[in-house]
Amino acid sequence: xxxxxxxxxxxxxxxxxxxxxxxxxxxxxxxxxxxxxxxxxxxxxxxxxxxxxxxxxxxxxxxxxxxxxxxxxxxxxxxxxxxxxxxxxxxxxxxxxxxxxxxxxxxxxxxxxxxxxxxxxxxxxxxxxxxxxxxxxxxxxxxxxxxxxxxxxxxxxxxxxxxxxxxxxxxxxxxxxxxxxxxxxxxxxxxxxxxxxxxxxxxxxxxxxxxxxxxxxxxxxxxxxxxxxxxxxxxxxxxxxxxxxxxxxxxxxxxxxxxxxxxxxxxxxxxxxxxxxxxxxxxxxxxxxxxxxxxxxxxxxxxxxxxxxxxxxxxxxxxxxxxxxx
Amino acid sequence: xxxxxxxxxxxxxxxxxxxxxxxxxxxxxxxxxxxxxxxxxxxxxxxxxxxxxxxxxxxxxxxxxxxxxxxxxxxxxxxxxxxxxxxxxxxxxxxxxxxxxxxxxxxxxxxxxxxxxxxxxxxxxxxxx
Numbered sequence: 001x002x003x004x005x006x007x008x009x010x011x012x013x014x015x016x017x018x019x020x021x022x023x024x025x026x027x028x029x030x031x032x033x034x035x036x037x038x039x040x041x042x043x044x045x046x047x048x049x050x051x052x053x054x055x056x057x058x059x060x061x062x063x064x065x066x067x068x069x070x071x072x073x074x075x076x077x078x079x080x081x082x083x084x085x086x087x088x089x090x091x092x093x094x095x096x097x098x099x100x101x102x103x104x105x106x107x108x109x110x111x112x113x114x115x116x117x118x119x120x121x122x123x124x125x126x127x128x129x130x131x132x133x134x135x136x137x138x139x140x141x142x143x144x145x146x147x148x149x150x151x152x153x154x155x156x157x158x159x160x161x162x163x164x165x166x167x168x169x170x171x172x173x174x175x176x177x178x179x180x181x182x183x184x185x186x187x188x189x190x191x192x193x194x195x196x197x198x199x200x201x202x203x204x205x206x207x208x209x210x211x212x213x214x215x216x217x218x219x220x221x222x223x224x225x226x227x228x229x230x231x232x233x234x235x236x237x238x239x240x241x242x243x244x245x246x247x248x249x250x251x252x253x254x255x256x257x258x259x260x261x262x263x264x265x266x267x268x269x270x271x272x273x274x275x276x277x278x279x280x281x282x283x284x285x286x287x288x289x290x291x292x293x294x295x296x297x298x299x300x301x302x303x304x305x306x307x308x309x310x311x312x313x314x315x316x317x318x319x320x321x322x323x324x325x326x
Numbered sequence: 327x328x329x330x331x332x333x334x335x336x337x338x339x340x341x342x343x344x345x346x347x348x349x350x351x352x353x354x355x356x357x358x359x360x361x362x363x364x365x366x367x368x369x370x371x372x373x374x375x376x377x378x379x380x381x382x383x384x385x386x387x388x389x390x391x392x393x394x395x396x397x398x399x400x401x402x403x404x405x406x407x408x409x410x411x412x413x414x415x416x417x418x419x420x421x422x423x424x425x426x427x428x429x430x431x432x433x434x435x436x437x438x439x440x441x442x443x444x445x446x447x448x449x450x451x452x453x454x455x
Contacts, residue, residue: 155338156336156342157342159431160431162433163431165431227342228341228342228346
């Protein structure tokens with residue numbers, strides 16, 4: 001709910017109260033409009049929250065009172081005031097109940113989207129968001145990149161220090177990712193120690209810069225805790241060979257696997273390849289363009305910084321990560 | 327600085343223990359199996375050994391026995407790490423000369439504090455004069 005649409009809802013509700021109040025006045029004392037007033041009150045409570053609900057409830061009560069007073073004979077004494085108070089009580093009760101319902105509804109929706117341990121998005125929410133982003137990227141011809149992050153050595157931490165420490169570590173990683181990603185990115189936990197980050201409007205090269213930052217932030221935190229955990233990342237840009245979320249995930253997963261195979265603790269990117277001109281079918285990895293000699297695997301040493309180890313991997317270009325500038 | 331020798335066949339666990347102990351301020355030596363562990367124990371002058379029980383070929387019991395047989399390592403404190411919870415295993419380790427048996431999983435700070443505790447109990451060699 002944006003502030004603008006909340007303001008519009010409030011204005012609409014006020015207009016409704018004015019119209020209902022006018023009708024109430026025109027139809028005289030004996031026809032009750034209490035239930036009708038609840039429509040604008042319920043509308044603002046649901047859309048704009050409790051405070052706006054109470055304000056509109058108060059205004060509705062005053063509208064009801066003035067229309068009652070306009071047609072009430074003097075002999076009724078304080079009766080219109082008493083009735084107005086009763087209506088106000090009922091209106092406020094409705095606002096409170098409806099607001100409670102709305103809050104629990106929102107909480108449930110949030111819970112259905114997030115992973116309870118790390119607070120990142122869950123696999124289902126990720127699949128929905130990624131599906132939308134793939135369709136959008138295709139339609140508008142903008143790049144879309146997926147990074148698949150897997151924690152190296154997580155099992156050994158779990159075995160040695162127990163699941164409570166493992167959970168603490170995962171929570172820590174989830175928190176760091178959530179705080180370091182750009183506002184437009186989406187981070188999700190899709191398996192035990194596997195996280196994905198979806199980077200809209202970002203090509204592989206830009207994603208590499210962003211993911212390097214996320215990775216270094218995680219490594220710094222891990223070493224601050226004395227946890228021997230590093231991060232292997234696979235980065236894949238949406239290409240013509242990828243049509244579904246599963247294919248996208250699969251490609252990023254296999255790029256991540258290449259990073260693992262080449263020695264863990266590094267980032268592997270797969271350049272997009274386009275269909276071959278003669279066959280129209282996707283070029284298999286073996287026939288992918290020759291590796292640019294500048295694209296090589298590099299181990300970024302998270303600890304002492306002397307373990308630079310270079311390897312080139314078939315069909316995947318493993319880029320030299322930006323040297324640790326810490 | 328206290329020098330700890332870690333003998334474990336699992337590279338992941340080795341790394342976890344190494345980082346954990348280095349984080350706690352120890353110097354760490356690493357050996358990936360029993361025979362290499364014995365060599366490092368004799369030549370690397372560790373203050374204490376952290377030993378895995380379940381290793382292929384030469385297991386923790388054999389390493390322990392060998393350590394106790396050799397003069398240079400016979401009094402070296404040894405902490406045995408194992409995932410086995412059987413009290414019989416614990417007893418066997420103690421009998422073979424382990425100073426402490428720690429069952430995995432344990433709290434991240436537990437190993438470092440046990441090392442400090444055991445080393446504090448050791449008799450100190452005070453130079454004369």
